[in-house]
Amino acid sequence: MKPLVQVEGLRVVARNDAGTEFPIVKGVDFAINEGEVLALIGESGSGKTTIALSLMGYARSGCRIAGGSVRIGEQQVLELDDAGLSGLRGRTVAYIAQSAASSFNPSRTLMDQVVESAAIHHTLSRARAEAKAVELFRALALPDPEHIGARYPHQVSGGQLQRVMAAMAFITDPALVILDEPTTALDVTTQIEVLRAFRNVVRQLGTTAVYVSHDLAVVAQMADRIVVLRDGEIRENGETAQVLGAPAHDYTRCLLAAAEPAERDIAIAAPAPLRMPVPLLRIRGLYAGYGAIGRDGLPAKRILTDIDLTIERGATVGVIGESGSGKTTLARVVAGMVPSARGQVLLDDAPLPDGSHGRTREQHQRVQFVFQNADTALNPAHSIGAILARPLSFYLHLRGDARRKRVLQLLDLVKLPASIADRLPGELSGGQKQRINLARALAAGPDLILCDEITSALDTVVAAAILDLMAELRRELKVSYMFISHDINTVRAICDEIVVLYAGQKVESRPRAAMGDAPFHPYTHLLVSSVPKLKMGWLDTVCARATAHPPALAPAPQASDAGLCGFLPRCGVRVDGLCNRLPPPRQQLPNGGEILCHHTPAALIPLQAPLQRFEEVA
Missing domain, CATH: 3.40.50.300 (P-loop containing nucleotide triphosphate hydrolases)
Known part of the structure; x- marks a missing residue:
């Protein structure tokens, strides 16, 4: 089968202050089959984002694409003129940036910005584009999908804005979507929501994607294949299971070792x-x-x-x-x-x-x-x-x-x-x-x-x-x-x-020696269970457990309001008639820590049995 994306001999050079050019991407070759998710991983400066941007025929200021070829479908990207590249970007290839906050116009509604690409490329009428945007909002698990488009960027959370950016990318049904470190700046619980939403939409639409990241645990949940980069060169290229389970290159082994802190x-x-x-x-x-x-x-x-x-x-x-x-x-x-x-x-x-x-x-x-x-x-x-x-x-x-x-x-x-x-x-x-x-x-x-x-x-x-x-x-x-x-x-x-x-409250403290022992405060339990594990399929098997807490249907109260627990609206083990009426006591744990919770430590242990050992989820 002919791959959808074929990159051969790609070279990108940069220019220093003296005007001398030097290579930053050095003869890169890889292919992506239709419906496949390819991850580009490596340290900062390895060339990940530079290569991803080259798939759109784009080089950042001070850089230029010096050679090679990039084919997407039947289009030779590096041979396109400015008009051809304008037609390619946002239509054939869509891009999801790392920082959604800096990518949106604060003066325009989310809906206006999501449907803009459809209008530019004349793929859908305004009414059909808005209807499709609502479908994407729903598929991306955004709250109130029928009305969230009327909000402005500052009126939604960072994780929600990242998902709105994904809707903006998918609105034109692109052949290829590039996700450039889309969850790096998010906290772990938000990252889980965004990852799950991205993965589900990619699967539902059969999207071909390039996922740029330095986080191997995240890549393990998203990618079918992994390309390992260092100093602008490919060090390893293989299926995700092979790269994570039996890496062939010393540098890949180094990345895997660094992914788990030497505690x-x-x-x-x-x-x-x-x-x-x-x-x-x-x-x-x-x-x-x-x-x-x-x-x-x-x-x-x-x-x-x-x-x-x-x-x-x-x-x-x-x-x-x-x-x-x-x-x-x-x-x-x-x-x-x-x-x-x-x-x-x-x-x-x-x-x-x-x-x-x-x-x-x-x-x-x-x-x-x-x-x-x-x-x-x-x-x-x-x-x-x-x-x-x-x-x-x-x-x-x-x-x-x-x-x-x-x-x-x-x-x-x-x-x-x-x-x-x-x-x-x-x-x-x-x-x-x-x-x-x-x-x-x-x-x-x-x-x-x-x-x-x-x-x-x-x-x-x-x-x-x-x-x-x-x-x-x-x-x-x-x-x-x-x-x-x-x-x-x-x-x-x-x-x-x-x-x-x-929510401004100290809900738990514990000494190092007890970091792996239940019980946890219900919020700590959620944090621990939301840390991606360097294991394929972790998101499928653990995500349900990590997100078992009901979503907050209203903003969490200020911690001082009547002294109630700030985690109350999200807590899956709350006791109605108690937690929503009385301030939680601060209870000492047998391991020397303390939690702010109505549940006794003994009562929490069976509720958190799947996570009794910290190492199982971290």
Whole structure:
């Protein structure tokens, strides 16, 4: 059978600042049969997205397609003129981008944007396009499919917007759909919903697709075949079962190893926390939010409610939860970026003033923040040396040769060469920029580093290297971390304790030694069961269990409203007449943790029997 897509000898080159061209895709060959899903995987810079974009005859700024051929059906893509490419894109080949939020026009309704491609390519009338859009909304499991199209992009969640983008791609019945890291930025429970919706639509429509990802566990659920890329070359090309079960190339084996954090190795490498009479950080009864302050002394929009948390010297505490759970707000309160409304944040048992203006230089120095997006956290106009020199001057008053020497020491500390000091952030890879982000925090000589989703945008190999580096720095510098993430696999790899937030409430905490033992809070149980496993068919066998909780039919109440559980509308084990009337008690677990739940630990264990061992689902 003749394949639908045939790529032969594809070469793409890029141009550096000196005007010299160099290859970034080097003679790539592969084919895709009709109805097949092909995954392109590899580290950042491997050429995944560059190859995917070439299937539309497109090269990003500074790059050009230098040779080879791309055939889709009977069309030779690289031979098309501008008019031909305009007819191809959105009609024969559709593209689903990684960030839906940046791909939509905020001033137009979702329906207007979904049906636009059908109007451009004259495939359907407006009425028929809208009817088909509603069918796609329903197939993609979007809420209120008949009316969601009347909303604007900011009026739906990130996961919903990602599915609306899929409807936009499928509206013209394209021959090929490219999905470029469509779930990378989503938390695990949302990712499951989106993955299931994408997979079901691809199956129903018999779509031929290219799935670009660095997440092998996700690829295992979506792809029929996998192409493994490194440095613009194919290292392996085979059926998914073969690549995952019996990889032929050393690099594939490296990717598979990096897909599962080396939990035990990191745990052995990291020192035990120092149990002192006074902990490094203690948070007591913390409330925080935004908006006008009410009569109760609390803000109109409450983000955090009655949070207690302790970080010992030399410890790493992980804070996990879905988007909007309050994780970043908690870190920003600790850093002084957001004021608290009630409660205390104590450093060495001394209260930290609210907001940055009330804090001393020493207090700022001792608590440093590493932001999620290194691209926006680093000034693009300053050299790496200048970026690292700033905190050295401000906090440590270093000048001249002493400052330059310390900059080089910091680069060595984060495993980067001295030559990096003279380069700009735009000349570095994502992993290198995140190391600089970390080095800048270390430059102040802090006791506590607040890490906000610092590995979420990195591929598995680079993320694993960052986690190893953090463990090494913890061992050598005795630094403590608050590690914020929505990825429970990452958190369990490096943390001594996990704190779970939902709707601004602390619903669970547990020590590292008990991370694999039931019972869990029902929300933690959902998180754990939603982590994709590196196993084909996992989505089919586990998804029903992970999504057994009924969907929220109304917005989750603020955690402080009558003191009720914020997870109540989604909880599959709620007790009507109890959970919807009385605040849940905080119950101690036999393993040293605690949960905020009406159910006793003994009652939860049989309800969660399928997930009694953490390793079965992580």
